[in-house]
Amino acid sequence: xxxxxxxxxxxxxxxxxxxxxxxxxxxxxxxxxxxxxxxxxxxxxxxxxxxxxxxxxxxxxxxxxxxxxxxxxxxxxxxxxxxxxxxxxxxxxxxxxxxxxxxxxxxxxxxxxxxxxxxxxxxxxxxxxxxxxxxxxxxxxxxxxxxxxxxxxxxxxxxxxxxxxxxxxxxxxxxxxxxxxxxxxxxx
Amino acid sequence: xxxxxxxxxxxxxxxxxxxxxxxxxxxxxxxxxxxxxxxxxxxxxxxxxxxxxxxxxxxxxxxxxxxxxxxxxxxxxxxxxxxxxxxxxxxxxxxxxxxxxxxxxxxxxxxxxxxxxxxxxxxxxxxxxxxxxxxxxxxxxxxxxxxxxxxxxxxxxxxxxxxxxxxxxxxxxxxxxxxxxxxxxxxx
DNA sequence: CTGCACATGTAATGGGTTACATGATTTA
DNA sequence: TAAATCATGTAACCCATTACATGTGCAG
Numbered sequence: 001x002x003x004x005x006x007x008x009x010x011x012x013x014x015x016x017x018x019x020x021x022x023x024x025x026x027x028x029x030x031x032x033x034x035x036x037x038x039x040x041x042x043x044x045x046x047x048x049x050x051x052x053x054x055x056x057x058x059x060x061x062x063x064x065x066x067x068x069x070x071x072x073x074x075x076x077x078x079x080x081x082x083x084x085x086x087x088x089x090x091x092x093x094x095x096x097x098x099x100x101x102x103x104x105x106x107x108x109x110x111x112x113x114x115x116x117x118x119x120x121x122x123x124x125x126x127x128x129x130x131x132x133x134x135x136x137x138x139x140x141x142x143x144x145x146x147x148x149x150x151x152x153x154x155x156x157x158x159x160x161x162x163x164x165x166x167x168x169x170x171x172x173x174x175x176x177x178x179x180x181x182x183x184x185x186x187x188x
Numbered sequence: 189x190x191x192x193x194x195x196x197x198x199x200x201x202x203x204x205x206x207x208x209x210x211x212x213x214x215x216x217x218x219x220x221x222x223x224x225x226x227x228x229x230x231x232x233x234x235x236x237x238x239x240x241x242x243x244x245x246x247x248x249x250x251x252x253x254x255x256x257x258x259x260x261x262x263x264x265x266x267x268x269x270x271x272x273x274x275x276x277x278x279x280x281x282x283x284x285x286x287x288x289x290x291x292x293x294x295x296x297x298x299x300x301x302x303x304x305x306x307x308x309x310x311x312x313x314x315x316x317x318x319x320x321x322x323x324x325x326x327x328x329x330x331x332x333x334x335x336x337x338x339x340x341x342x343x344x345x346x347x348x349x350x351x352x353x354x355x356x357x358x359x360x361x362x363x364x365x366x367x368x369x370x371x372x373x374x375x376x
Numbered sequence: 377c378t379g380c381a382c383a384t385g386t387a388a389t390g391g392g393t394t395a396c397a398t399g400a401t402t403t404a
Numbered sequence: 405t406a407a408a409t410c411a412t413g414t415a416a417c418c419c420a421t422t423a424c425a426t427g428t429g430c431a432g
Contacts, residue, residue: 006282006284009285009287013291013294033286033287033290034279035286036282036283037286041341060243077294080291084295085295088284089284093225094224094226094279095225096277096278097278098225098337098340099194099201099221100197101337101340102201102225102333103197103272105332106269118269148289148292149289151351151354151355152283152286152348152351158347159343159344159346159347160344163343164341165341167340169334170339
């Protein structure tokens with residue numbers, strides 16, 4: 001039905017920025033919120049249907065039927081503000097890499113090194129992606145809050161990369177590329 | 189039934205270190221893996237039952253019935269090694285704080301500052317907790333991999349705290365306590 | 377006219393939390 | 405003996421992913 005308030009929040013929030021079809025909405029969420037939030041079609045459409053039934057969103061007038069963008073209504077904006085004001089909890093952590101690493105002494109050290117080098121590569125790639133997006137948001141007028149979420153991504157990715165490097169060193173294996181000189185690269 | 193391999197992995201892994209009852213197992217998971225992994229009773233008991241039926245774990249001989257610890261069998265260790273060797277994916281990210289922050293311009297700035305100061309406090313607290321655990325693991329013989337997971341926690345918490353501080357500054361609000369002098373505390 | 381991207385939905389399934397129900401053992 | 409803690413399990417519900425089913429419109 002209404003899915004969780006979380007999905008409603010994401011949908012209403014996205015539509016508060018710009019009217020969109022469900023399809024595009026999901027694509028935008030992937031591109032912009034994608035670093036820290038995720039929605040699938042199986043959630044977006046039911047959520048949109050529920051919100052439309054509740055009068056929080058509506059199809060734009062003009063061309064009717066499929067392909068017509070949804071837009072947020074006044075009631076929807078009100079609801080969005082309500083949802084944002086409600087308290088929330090961080091979900092319990094579940095990091096599959098750390099879970100496996102904890103039992104690392106049960107397996108081939110090469111396997112563990114593989115996990116860590118993969119994590120390092122992913123983190124560095126993510127960091128580069130965020131840094132590339134940064135100028136775009138720094139110039140934007142209403143993008144102050146968006147910039148903050150991006151910065152969270154930058155910090156998080158940098159920390160993860162730094163950790164992976166240290167971990168590889170502690171296991172007696174230099175990362176290969178980017179050897180740890182006196183002034184290591186990518187300080188947090 | 190068998191729950192996901194993930195829960196099996198956690199249960200087998202925990203029992204590979206030491207025999208435990210389901211109750212204590214869950215408590216230990218909370219205390220040791222708790223920083224990056226979470227299990228509830230509703231998963232632990234069914235997983236134990238399934239693993240027992242499959243011959244991966246068994247009650248220790250001697251006193252029978254409830255309260256008798258489970259221990260891992262040879263087949264269980266084999267299975268654990270298998271599970272550890274399988275590829276895995278990071279779950280899609282879902283950070284409720286960042287989701288809300290992204291739409292921060294829709295609400296009272298004081299609310300946003302509240303989110304960030306709370307996040308800052310949580311991150312600093314977490315970091316202190318991890319640092320306190322550190323000496324214990326640095327001395328332990330088999331704790332090399334456990335130390336790595338702890339370091340991940342330290343890095344992550346430090347990065348989160350640092351980010352929250354920057355975010356508060358960017359919003360034109362100093363963190364209050366711990367003003368950002370030339371040599372700020374808790375550099376990453 | 378054929379394939380691809382846009383668009384909307386539903387159903388099956390999986391996985392997980394929370395609350396409930398129950399009882400044994402220890403400790404005050 | 406009463407309360408707290410240890411211990412085990414079940415049931416209801418919720419959220420989410422994935423796969424499936426379907427149709428439209430445009431570009432090559």
